[in-house]
Amino acid sequence: MFSQYYLECLSQASYLIADEASRRAVLVDPRRDIAEYLADAEARGLTIEGVVNTHFHADFAAGHLEVAAATGAWIGYGRRADTEYPIRPLADGERISLGDVTLQIMETPGHTPESISVLVYEHATDAVPYGVLTGDALFIGDVGRPDLLASLGVTATELGRMLYDSVQRKLMSLPDEVRVFPAHGAGSACGKNLSTERSSTIGDQRRANYACAPMSEEQFLALVTGGQPSAPGYFVFDAVLNRKDHPVFDPTTAPRPLTTAEFLTARADGAVVVDTRDPQEFAAGHMRGSLNVPADGRFAETVGMVVEPGRTVLVIAAPGREEEVAVRLARIGFDQVTGYLREPENAFREVADGAVPDQVVPASRITTGQLRDALARTPEQGGAPVVLDVRNAGERALGAIDGSLHIPLAELTRRLAEVPADRPVVVHCAGGYRSSVAASALRAAGHQDVSDLLGGYTAWAQPLTPATA
Numbered sequence: 001m002f003s004q005y006y007l008e009c010l011s012q013a014s015y016l017i018a019d020e021a022s023r024r025a026v027l028v029d030p031r032r033d034i035a036e037y038l039a040d041a042e043a044r045g046l047t048i049e050g051v052v053n054t055h056f057h058a059d060f061a062a063g064h065l066e067v068a069a070a071t072g073a074w075i076g077y078g079r080r081a082d083t084e085y086p087i088r089p090l091a092d093g094e095r096i097s098l099g100d101v102t103l104q105i106m107e108t109p110g111h112t113p114e115s116i117s118v119l120v121y122e123h124a125t126d127a128v129p130y131g132v133l134t135g136d137a138l139f140i141g142d143v144g145r146p147d148l149l150a151s152l153g154v155t156a157t158e159l160g161r162m163l164y165d166s167v168q169r170k171l172m173s174l175p176d177e178v179r180v181f182p183a184h185g186a187g188s189a190c191g192k193n194l195s196t197e198r199s200s201t202i203g204d205q206r207r208a209n210y211a212c213a214p215m216s217e218e219q220f221l222a223l224v225t226g227g228q229p230s231a232p233g234y235f236v237f238d239a240v241l242n243r244k245d246h247p248v249f250d251p252t253t254a255p256r257p258l259t260t261a262e263f264l265t266a267r268a269d270g271a272v273v274v275d276t277r278d279p280q281e282f283a284a285g286h287m288r289g290s291l292n293v294p295a296d297g298r299f300a301e302t303v304g305m306v307v308e309p310g311r312t313v314l315v316i317a318a319p320g321r322e323e324e325v326a327v328r329l330a331r332i333g334f335d336q337v338t339g340y341l342r343e344p345e346n347a348f349r350e351v352a353d354g355a356v357p358d359q360v361v362p363a364s365r366i367t368t369g370q371l372r373d374a375l376a377r378t379p380e381q382g383g384a385p386v387v388l389d390v391r392n393a394g395e396r397a398l399g400a401i402d403g404s405l406h407i408p409l410a411e412l413t414r415r416l417a418e419v420p421a422d423r424p425v426v427v428h429c430a431g432g433y434r435s436s437v438a439a440s441a442l443r444a445a446g447h448q449d450v451s452d453l454l455g456g457y458t459a460w461a462q463p464l465t466p467a468t469a
Contacts (some may be wrong), residue, residue, distance in 0.1 A: 001017070055135050102123075132180060171212075258338075273290035285362055426453055
C-alpha cells in the first residue's frame with residue numbers, strides 16, 4: 001500500500017507505505033496534525049512502526065514526535081542528523097523490511113547535509129524500485145535549494161556540490177521507469193520552479209528538469225543558486241525546532257474565545273493580532289495595528305514572514321474557522337495562539353462606540369487609475385507616493401512599475417527602515433493578497449499613509465482602455 005497526503009496550503013507531501021500481508025507501515029515526512037494518518041492506518045489494520053524524515057524540514061514542523069508518542073514508532077533520519085531525541089540513524093544502502101515491501105535508504109545531501117531519499121520496492125527481490133521518495137533533493141521540475149540557512153555552518157556552495165552529486169550521479173542513475181515522489185510541489189519556497197504535478201518518473205525528470213540535464217558542477221551551482229525566492233523568516237526557526245525535543249501538538253487544546261475587553265488586554269500585553277479575514281473586509285474596519293493575513297491562501301507560511309516565532313498570537317477569524325487557523329499555525333510551530341475575538345463584527349462596534357473609538361480603523365485600497373493619477377502629482381501637489389513591490393525577484397523580472405522600490409514580502413520586516421516614513425506608500429504584489437499583508441505590516445510598524453493596489457501588478461499591466469486611460 002502506498003498513499004500520498006498532500007497539503008495544498010504548504011505544498012507539502014507526506015507518505016504512508018505498508019505491506020498488505022504483514023500490515024506493517026512506515027510514515028515519511030508527516031505533518032504535526034496526525035489524525036488522518038492514524039485513522040487511515042486503523043481503517044486498514046496497519047501498525048505504524050516507524051516514521052522517517054528525509055531531512056530537517058525548514059518550512060513546517062514535522063510530526064515525528066506526535067507519531068512516536070501515539071504509536072511507539074521509531075524515528076529515522078539520515079546518519080548525519082543530530083537531534084535532542086532518540087533516533088534510528090539510517091545509513092546509505094540500509095534496507096528496512098516491512099514484509100515483502102522493502103525500503104532502501106539513499107543518502108542525497110545537498111538541500112541539507114543529512115538529507116536522504118527512500119527507495120520503495122514492492123517486493124524485496126525486485127531489481128527496479130517502484131518509486132523513490134526524494135524529500136527536498138529532487139522536485140518535479142526542480143531541485144531543492146542549497147542556500148537556505150537551515151544548515152548552520154555549511155555554505156551554499158558546499159551544499160550545492162553535494163546536491164550535484166546527489167542529483168546528477170545518484171538519482172539520475174536510477175532507471176527511467178522509477179516513479180518520483182517529492183516532499184513539495186508548486187508554491188513552496190524550497191525551490192524556484194516546482195511543478196503542480198505531484199509525481200513523475202526519473203525518465204521524465206531526466207528529459208524535462210533543468211537541473212537533471214548533463215552539465216558540469218559549476219554550471220549546476222550557477223543554475224540552482226540563482227533566482228531563488230526569498231525564504232520566510234520562520235524557516236530557520238523550524239529547521240532548529242525539528243531537531244529539538246519539543247512539546248507535541250495537542251489537537252484537543254483549542255484557542256479560547258475572548259471578550260473584547262480580554263482581547264484588548266492581551267493585545268496591550270504584547271500579543272500580535274492576526275486578522276485572517278478577506279482584505280476587503282479588513283479594509284472596511286479592523287483593529288489598529290493588526291496584521292491582515294487572509295486564511296484563504298498560503299496562510300501559515302505568510303504569517304511566518306511577518307510574525308516573529310515565539311510571539312503570542314491573537315486571532316480574528318470568520319466564525320467557525322478559529323480552530324482551523326490555530327492548527328495551520330501549529331503546522332509551522334507557532335503554538336502560542338492565546339485566543340480569538342468572539343463575534344468580531346459585534347466587537348468592532350463595541351470598541352468603536354466605547355471608550356477607545358480610534359482602535360477600529362479602515363485601510364486604504366486604491367485602483368490602478370488612482371495610482372496613475374497619484375504618480376503624476378507634482379511636488380506642489382504633494383508629490384508622488386512611494387510604490388513598494390513585494391513580489392519575489394523572479395516575478396519582478398517579468399515586469400515592474402517604473403521607479404518602484406522592491407522588497408519581497410519575506411524580507412519586509414527586517415528591511416522596514418528602507419521604506420520612507422515621510423511619504424505616502426502604495427504597496428503591490430501580483431494580485432492583491434501579499435500587498436494587503438505588507439500594507440498592514442507597515443501600518444503596524446508606524447507608517448501613517450499606506451495603501452495597497454487592487455488587483456496588483458496584474459491589473460496594472462493590463463492595456464489601458466478609454467475608460468481607464
